[in-house]
Amino acid sequence: MIKALKEKVEQQLSDVILDCEWRFDELTIHVPAESIVSVCEQLRDQLGFEQLMDLCGVDYSEYGGSAWETKGASDRGFSRAVDGIGNMEPVSEGYRFAVVYHLLSIQHNQRIRVKVRLDADSPIIDSVTKVWNSADWFEREAFDLFGILFNGHEDLRRILTDYGFIGHPFRKDFPLIGNVEMRYDAEKKRVLYEPVSIEDRTLVPRVIRDDNRYSGGSE
Secondary structure, three states, rough: HHHHHHHHHHOOOOOOOEEEEEEEEEEEEOOHHHHHHHHHHHHHHHOOOEEEEEEEEEOOOOOOHHHHHHHOOOOOOHHHHHHHOOOOOHHHHHHEEEEEEEEEEEEOOOOOOOOOOEEOOOOOEHHHHOOOOHHHHHHHHHHHHHHHHEOOOOOOOOOOOOOOOOOOOOOOOOOOOOOOOEEEOOOOOOOEEOOOOOOOOOOOOOOOOOOHHHHHOOO
């Protein structure tokens, strides 16, 4: 069944598929951003994937990843969560973001994953709300958390964070303490936005000991 699905998808979408692989017990196809609407329509109409189960964003960058290496941890190590230590590290093939679509075929009892890679400077892709109505809130969530823009979405606004929220919290370079904090002022009877008041702190232990369990030596 799996092999038959892979062959059928490759035959139907041979002109647009960039890659097709079997991973995590599910078929994953990679397609270019400019073809996403037509691909989704073909998967729905020709291959029977009538339901969009989920749509999510991905940030593949490794912001300050080296700062988390425990072998070389210093007394300033993990404090990058507070003071911004760490730099944006290279992303393979120049694509930082991705949008992943999880589709279900009820009639065939099959699932497929569609992945589209997006450029870091302009993460924009066409909306699939006209293909599946359920994509509405999914795309709003991806916009809110990752800053991915969906062309053609009729109501692309934040859905999880406050409308005055600054930034996109699921991006790897977003500070873990946020940019602002808010509180309700009883006297003014409204919510106030203020600078973050958390003090800088180091979260790395001063002493890092070798663990014999991983040294390979005798007990």
